[in-house]
Amino acid sequence: MNVLIDLIGSSFIGGILLLLILKLNLYSQNTSISSDSELRIQQNAKTLAEIMNYDLRKVGYNCDSTAIVIADSNKIKFYADMNEPGTAGYGTVDLVEYFLSSPSKSSSTTNPKDVVLTRVLNGTDTLGGPSLGLVRLVFSYFDKGLAATTNLDSIKYIKTEFWVESLEPIEVNFGTQTGYPFTYWEMTINPRNI
Amino acid sequence: MGKSILLITLGISVIISLFILRLNANSKEGLSVSVNMFKQNQARLISNSGVEVYLEKLKADKSMLDKTFTDNSLFGGEYDISIEGPDTLVKVTSYATFDDVTHKTIVFAKADKIPFIPGPGAMYLTASTISSFKKTGIGGSVLIDGNNHDINGNLLGDGIVTPGIAVDGNAQRDDVKDIISKNAIDQVLGTGGTPSVATISNTVDWNAYALQLVENPDIIIDTQTKIKTMNNWGTISDPKVTFVNGDISLNNSETAEGCGILVVNGNLSINGNFTFRGLIIAYKETNIEIKLNGNGKIYGGMVVAGNSIVIESASGNFSTLYSKPALDHVASLLKTNRFQIVSWWE
Numbered sequence: 395m396n397v398l399i400d401l402i403g404s405s406f407i408g409g410i411l412l413l414l415i416l417k418l419n420l421y422s423q424n425t426s427i428s429s430d431s432e433l434r435i436q437q438n439a440k441t442l443a444e445i446m447n448y449d450l451r452k453v454g455y456n457c458d459s460t461a462i463v464i465a466d467s468n469k470i471k472f473y474a475d476m477n478e479p480g481t482a483g484y485g486t487v488d489l490v491e492y493f494l495s496s497p498s499k500s501s502s503t504t505n506p507k508d509v510v511l512t513r514v515l516n517g518t519d520t521l522g523g524p525s526l527g528l529v530r531l532v533f534s535y536f537d538k539g540l541a542a543t544t545n546l547d548s549i550k551y552i553k554t555e556f557w558v559e560s561l562e563p564i565e566v567n568f569g570t571q572t573g574y575p576f577t578y579w580e581m582t583i584n585p586r587n588i
Numbered sequence: 589m590g591k592s593i594l595l596i597t598l599g600i601s602v603i604i605s606l607f608i609l610r611l612n613a614n615s616k617e618g619l620s621v622s623v624n625m626f627k628q629n630q631a632r633l634i635s636n637s638g639v640e641v642y643l644e645k646l647k648a649d650k651s652m653l654d655k656t657f658t659d660n661s662l663f664g665g666e667y668d669i670s671i672e673g674p675d676t677l678v679k680v681t682s683y684a685t686f687d688d689v690t691h692k693t694i695v696f697a698k699a700d701k702i703p704f705i706p707g708p709g710a711m712y713l714t715a716s717t718i719s720s721f722k723k724t725g726i727g728g729s730v731l732i733d734g735n736n737h738d739i740n741g742n743l744l745g746d747g748i749v750t751p752g753i754a755v756d757g758n759a760q761r762d763d764v765k766d767i768i769s770k771n772a773i774d775q776v777l778g779t780g781g782t783p784s785v786a787t788i789s790n791t792v793d794w795n796a797y798a799l800q801l802v803e804n805p806d807i808i809i810d811t812q813t814k815i816k817t818m819n820n821w822g823t824i825s826d827p828k829v830t831f832v833n834g835d836i837s838l839n840n841s842e843t844a845e846g847c848g849i850l851v852v853n854g855n856l857s858i859n860g861n862f863t864f865r866g867l868i869i870a871y872k873e874t875n876i877e878i879k880l881n882g883n884g885k886i887y888g889g890m891v892v893a894g895n896s897i898v899i900e901s902a903s904g905n906f907s908t909l910y911s912k913p914a915l916d917h918v919a920s921l922l923k924t925n926r927f928q929i930v931s932w933w934e
Contacts, residue, residue: 479694
């Protein structure tokens with residue numbers, strides 16, 4: 395009888411420990427997924443920032459007329475010679491446009507809100523790329539006194555704000571809910587050529 | 589039982605270790621993303637600052653053209669600079685490194701030429717100056733000649749004749765003639781007979797022009813000690829904008845000469861020899877005092893737009909000779925130290 399009680403007791407304790415291990419394993423997996431997702435959001439946001447930073451600093455380069463053609467809150471179109479002095483294509487002023495596609499363009503992801511940042515060079519060379527979890531992009535424009543302006547000739551600063559979410563939902567609140575964690579990025583650029 | 593607990597404990601430890609390692613790796617990666625962005629910004633700032641630093645240096649030293657300057661330290665990073673071309677269109681390339689991140693900036697800039705406004709005669713006096721001129725004014729061996737001279741002060745006799753002293757109205761003209769008569773000034777020559785004092789229609793805001801010049805002069809003399817090392821205020825081949833600000837005295841051991849535009853704000857006492865080719869502007873609310881015991885020569889023109897001027901040629905000679913060639917020469921060669929950015933690529 396004692397042996398039976400020992401067996402039942404040890405099985406019970408062993409079972410609890412096993413469940414604990416499984417739970418711990420699941421928790422660590424979820425946390426890892428969440429951590430991976432947050433890292434990916436951060437990397438995607440940085441990639442987007444680098445792309446726009448590279449282009450927006452060139453606004454008006456080698457352009458003698460008004461450099462910015464369209465200055466909307468979610469779209470910008472500007473003239474700039476995108477090529478480094480001494481390289482092929484230098485000396486020709488390009489027309490660069492940034493806008494957001496509709497969410498349907500990124501239907502391969504689970505996130506219903508993510509969109510694709512599209513860059514169009516000279517009206518033909520369209521570069522869309524993956525969504526990178528971008529859900530919202532806002533451009534603001536300021537004059538030399540840092541007052542908001544819509545006058546294309548007065549624009550001296552371009553502020554870019556964007557929100558990046560995870561592509562897939564992850565569990566939050568200890569697995570009781572799912573959601574899309576996000577990060578916010580803001581940069582204000584003073585293109586030296588306008 | 590003991591073995592089982594040991595196995596379970598080891599199993600949990602392995603799981604926790606793997607979990608911590610994973611989180612740690614992600615944390616490190618996340619940190620490196622942020623750090624890399626910081627490095628990029630830092631490299632960009634170093635590169636751009638390098639351009640600004642060397643454009644500033646180039647203002648003072650044109651011999652830096654067509655040279656490369658490597659391994660300059662800034663903000664914990666380094667940058668290399670190469671400067672190419674004439675100063676009419678200079679290309680400055682900056683290549684910065686911060687840790688393992690690099691940034692390149694290519695800037696085209698040009699030397700900004702300031703406008704040159706010649707004086708209307710050998711000497712021009714504003715109304716505010718004349719009111720003080722009545723009391724002390726001018727005395728001694730003075731020659732103010734509105735006839736055209738060459739850049740070395742030789743009379744050309746080419747028919748170009750301007751007022752010896754130009755003023756803004758007939759009342760001022762009469763006042764100045766009265767001063768000249770009282771002080772027995774030797775010679776004030778030029779248009780309108782002797783003494784040559786003529787009314788002109790002045791449209792130039794000389795104070796504003798002087799302020800524009802002193803915003804970025806080539807040479808600033810604001811202490812007496814600077815005279816010892818900077819007593820050449822431009823040459824015929826390289827005219828300068830010089831700003832004398834404060835009480836400065838030139839004596840025999842500190843003889844000064846210059847070519848270009850000299851803006852004076854303060855007391856300038858000249859006891860030695862002084863020769864200047866170009867335009868002299870005395871301006872602002874302060875008083876200018878030129879006391880000459882040596883030989884003061886101005887080939888070009890002089891504009892007095894300040895509160896007062898005292899020109900006393902005690903035991904020396906003072907001459908202001910109108911020189912269109914000198915003014916034209918200065919106008920053609922004068923540059924500011926400022927570089928205007930033409931284009932900025934990064």
